[in-house]
Amino acid sequence: MTMQIKSTAAAASATARADLSGKHALVTGGAQGIGASIARALLAQGASVTIAGRTAASLQAAVLTLQAEVQAGARLDYVVLDVSDAAGVELAVAKVHAAGGAIDILINNAGQAAAAPFLKTDAELWQRMLDVNLSGSFHCTQAVLPAMLQAGWGRIVNVVSTAGLTGYAYVAAYCAAKHGVIGLTRALALELATKGITVNAVCPGYTETDLLQQAVQNIVEKTGRSEQQARAELAAANPQRRLVQPDEVANAVLWLCLPQSAAMNGQSIAVAGGELL
Known part of the structure; x- marks a missing residue:
């Protein structure tokens, strides 16, 4: 596995709040879309951020795009990793700790989606959806949790999907x-409830990302629309008749990371304009 880290710092904004000053966040899938928006929101609140991805x-x-958000005394790094590789995740997290300090906030955002009728969902597709979307969160959480327990404080936010709360046709493996x-x-939230660590999930509906564009192209190719x-x-699924924006998901994630949100634990919050009531 290859691991690379870069660091940069910028002057603090005079108007920026620093609710997360001194905290270090790891955002998987942080190079684009929802992940990049989450990284930007955390940086604006004074956190140091390491973004992770495969490329x-x-x-x-x-990093070049986000560096203007870095507050005084904070860092912006990146690390190359594959969340489905348990050994690689463990090694990468150890190196991130060595370079930028222990991780206080974990955002499990990396994910993949693939559509197929159930009888055409082969074992490879099924396993790939589990490896990236479920096992990836497991591996990253196991790697960062010991340091959080030692510190007596931590925030874990899993960026899931409304597909974690309801069913959708043709995406059985993803759901x-x-x-x-x-x-x-939910299980980990209860296990850690007295340890100063909260575990929550944010579940976006259809959101304006590269992943959604792939879904659009799939519909075009298969239906001729x-x-x-x-x-x-896709927008019609949202009662507001629109697509969710990445910054709207990031705002929900940021709120769960703040010290003031300590009572929020084990929750799965839909960011979907009222799609799931």
């Missing part, structure tokens, strides 16, 4: 994996 080039580009993350969230029609079909 160094995309992580480097994200099963995401439901598993909700179960993991136009891209505009495909996007409208």
Whole structure:
């Protein structure tokens, strides 16, 4: 496994609040979309942030984009890792700890989605959905938890999906994996309830990301609908008749990370305009 870290710092904004000053966050899948928005929100609150992903080039580009948000005394790093590789995650987290200090906040955001009718969902697709979406959260949480327990403080937020709270046709493997993350969230929240560590899940509906664009293209290819029609079909699931924006998901994640949110534990919060009531 290859692991690389870069660091940068910028002057603090005079108006920025520093509710997370002195805290170190690891955001998986942090190079783009929801992950990059979460990283930006955490940086703006004074946290040091390490973004993680599988491609160094995309992580480097994200660092350049995000560096203006870094507050005085904080750091912005990146690490190349594959969340489905348990040994690789353990090694990467150890190196991140050595370079930037213990991780206080873990955002399990890395994920993949694939659609297929159930009878065409082969063992490889099934296992891949479990490996990335469920086992990835497990591996990263196990790697960072000892330091959180030693510190007596921590925040773990699993970015799941409304697919973790309800069913959707043609994505049985994805739904099963995401439901598993909700179960993991609830069980671990109870186990850690007296340890100063909270565990919660944020469940976005259809959100304006590269992953959604892939879903749009899939609809276009399989149904012959136009891209505009495909996007409208996805937006229709939201009672607000629109797609969720990455910053809206990031705001929910940030709130759960704040010291003031210590009573929030074991919750699965849908960010979906009222889709699930």
